[in-house]
Amino acid sequence: MTRDIYRKQLIDLYAEGRSVDEICAEHNVPKSTFYRWIRKARSAQPDISEDDIRTIVMRIEQLEEETMTYKKILQLIKKVDK
Structure with a gap:
């Protein structure tokens, strides 16, 4: 041993x-x-478990989707203002 x-x-x-x-x-x-x-x-x-990592990755993916949605909305607003 x-x-x-x-x-x-x-x-x-x-x-x-x-x-x-x-x-x-x-x-x-x-x-x-x-x-x-x-x-x-x-x-x-590490002080972080595999479940914590999966949760964080899922949340990041959700936030990225939200960000893309907001960007699309902003583009539409800019087109309407022109």
Whole structure:
């Protein structure tokens, strides 16, 4: 098992609700080291889910359609004013 996999497993235990004290004592890891691993893991992970991305993309598409509609309306208004 590589160090990265081992670290991830310990961080997963923490994410599941185990205490830092318990994990560090059981695996003989200094708390300061474990907290550094947690910070590093959090900074490496995106804070946005796939569902969030899909929602954002759908909203962008809707806004682009609205923008095109407004542009067409503006062109029609300009033609009428001439």
